[in-house]
Amino acid sequence: xxxxxxxxxxxxxxxxxxxxxxxxxxxxxxxQWIIIPHWLLVFLLMIAVFYDFENTYFSVLYAIxxxxxxxxxxxxxxxxxxxxxxxVVYIIHGMKKLLxxxxxxxxxxxxxxxxxxxxxxxxxxxxxxxxxxxxxxxxSTRLLPTLIANGLFxxxxxxxNRKLIQWSIERDEKxxxx
Amino acid sequence: xxxxxxxxLFIILVGFIILVGLIGFSLRDRDELSTFEQFLHDTxxxxxxxxxxxxxxxxxxxxxxxxxxxxxxENQILKARLSQYKNVLYEVQELRQENExxxxxxxxxxxxxxxEPIQASVIARSPEQWFKMVKINxxxxxxVEPNMAVITGDGMIxxxxxxxxxxxxxxxxxxxxxxxxxxVNIDLTDDEEDMTGFIVGYDEDEEALLLELNQSQTDVSEGxxxxxxxxxxxxxxxxxxxxxxxxxxxxxxxxQVAYVEPSADLYNMNHVIxxxxxxxxxxxxxxxxxxxxx
Numbered sequence: 001x002x003x004x005x006x007x008x009x010x011x012x013x014x015x016x017x018x019x020x021x022x023x024x025x026x027x028x029x030x031x032q033w034i035i036i037p038h039w040l041l042v043f044l045l046m047i048a049v050f051y052d053f054e055n056t057y058f059s060v061l062y063a064i065x066x067x068x069x070x071x072x073x074x075x076x077x078x079x080x081x082x083x084x085x086x087x088v089v090y091i092i093h094g095m096k097k098l099l100x101x102x103x104x105x106x107x108x109x110x111x112x113x114x115x116x117x118x119x120x121x122x123x124x125x126x127x128x129x130x131x132x133x134x135x136x137x138x139x140s141t142r143l144l145p146t147l148i149a150n151g152l153f154x155x156x157x158x159x160x161n162r163k164l165i166q167w168s169i170e171r172d173e174k175x176x177x178x
Numbered sequence: 179x180x181x182x183x184x185x186x187l188f189i190i191l192v193g194f195i196i197l198v199g200l201i202g203f204s205l206r207d208r209d210e211l212s213t214f215e216q217f218l219h220d221t222x223x224x225x226x227x228x229x230x231x232x233x234x235x236x237x238x239x240x241x242x243x244x245x246x247x248x249x250x251x252e253n254q255i256l257k258a259r260l261s262q263y264k265n266v267l268y269e270v271q272e273l274r275q276e277n278e279x280x281x282x283x284x285x286x287x288x289x290x291x292x293x294e295p296i297q298a299s300v301i302a303r304s305p306e307q308w309f310k311m312v313k314i315n316x317x318x319x320x321x322v323e324p325n326m327a328v329i330t331g332d333g334m335i336x337x338x339x340x341x342x343x344x345x346x347x348x349x350x351x352x353x354x355x356x357x358x359x360x361x362v363n364i365d366l367t368d369d370e371e372d373m374t375g376f377i378v379g380y381d382e383d384e385e386a387l388l389l390e391l392n393q394s395q396t397d398v399s400e401g402x403x404x405x406x407x408x409x410x411x412x413x414x415x416x417x418x419x420x421x422x423x424x425x426x427x428x429x430x431x432x433x434q435v436a437y438v439e440p441s442a443d444l445y446n447m448n449h450v451i452x453x454x455x456x457x458x459x460x461x462x463x464x465x466x467x468x469x470x471x472x
Contacts, residue, residue: 015225018302018313019233021445037305072215073222074304074311076339076347079200083193121306128201133382 002167006047006058010066013040018074033145038114040066041085042154045113048093049106050164053172063089077128084120088113103158110154111147118146208340216342220317223345226301227315234448293414296320296452301345310336310353314450317344325412327453333418333441334360334406335450346452350444351387351419352380361410362389362419364436365403373398374407377419377438386423386437398425404438414455418442 020037044066048059067082075081092113099105122138133141211219298316316322318341326338328348337358339349349358356378363372375391389404402422408415420438428435 011222011225012229015222015229015302017305018226019230020305021303069218069222070306072218073313074302075306075309076204076311077201078204079197082200083197086193087190124201128205 002051002164002171005167006051006062007065010040010043010062013043014066014069014073017070034142035149036118036142036146037153038117038146038150039153040070041088041114041117042110042150043157044085044089045092045110046106046154046157046161046164048089049096049101049109050161051168052093053168054097057090057093059089059093060086077125080121080124084117084124087120088117091116103155106158106161107151107154110151114147114150115143118143211340211342219313219342219347220344223301223313223315223342226313230299230301238448291408291415292455294321294454296322296454298322298346298450298452300448300450310350310444311339312336312348312350312447314346314348314452315344316452317341317346319343321454322346322452323454326455327406327413327417329417329451329453330442330447330449332443333420334413335440335442335444335447337413338452348450351377351440351442352382352385352444354387355379359410360413360419361407363405363407364389364391364398364422365405366398367402372407374409375436377404381437384423384437386439387420389422389436389438390428391425391434391436398422398434398436400424408455412455414453417453 017037017039020039041063044059044063047062052059063085064082067085068078070081070085071078092109095109095112099108122142296316298314298320300312301315302313304311304313314328322338322341324338324341327334328336328338334351336348336350336353339347341347354360354377359379360377362375362377364375366373373391373393375389377387378390379388380386381388391398400422404419404422406413406415406417406419418441420440423437423439425434425436427433
């Protein structure tokens, strides 16, 4: 089941990111705060932490595919999201054994992951000249609000973790029996 | 273990090389999206179209409730204006008729003001806010071409950046730079002649478009209207762009630079019109004239 549901849910998140600015509060924008919805990445990190085993890399595969989709559909520079999402998901995948998993540890991973990814994306865009704000302005007007907003999103979708663990076990049993 | 580490590093480096290659590929001046990209745009666009309906319904419902509070006041003002408009309407009809008659006597059937509207809905906005882009649900199959102007009822909002078969991407005015300038006229109220200039970009701090004026002697006051002049050959004449906010001397004091506030709301729009300029492009014009001479 997970084979169908996971890509579908990721696709849904990808599409909702595109209309997110319609229902995110408008007032935040007038105060120069910019929120980038990295919801796809948040869910990819959940997959990396709860669904993948140490020797499976489904989350990285999904990160590459859906990162590429974001690049094509929402930006006109290819490869940036693809590379940064895949790299970040891979790093978190490697880190997940360090701490015992609970909501706050996952929140910590999400914060680390999103900061890394967003920072990487910003750096690349700065180099190719798609944007030109200073580092300080970036940190205060973009990184901080983005972290808060995506952290809130994590609380929203965190209950899915039971389902992910269940799917993960089912897949494991199937792999063993065949 | 060290073998695996080396392999891991190797993969990351290869990934990095691919990243640089892809960025280089996409930063070239591309006229056309590749078939693969067009396919993905359309497929995702289809899903976006379906999702957008309930989202827009909910958001517009909330906006409607907020607007209802002001309905009474607005109604009073509108009623007062309505009587004025009746007079203006009569005048406009007279002028239009006269204009048509004059044009037929001149044997001039098409003008750079004419355009064919293509109605479209906004289905998504780039969450990555460096890219001032929105996606609309009309594409090549509906007659959309790159570089067409996109307007709302309030004025111009941008131009078509790329299009696939059933969807297209619009570059908003606040994402414009020197490579896509707009030739504009400024409607001076106390002068017969219009003033000309170029929109050369967008100033993030001022939140206004940068307008380089062609003449520096004339005084331009705040609040003057800025229209597209149709001289660039891409956009039709007479699209409203904005109003002058401030005029300052340019970098070297030789030119004047004005800040123009866009008249359309670039952050909140659902329905847009893609403007298909009817008058032939300059190069086509040249061909037909050459043909006639023969």
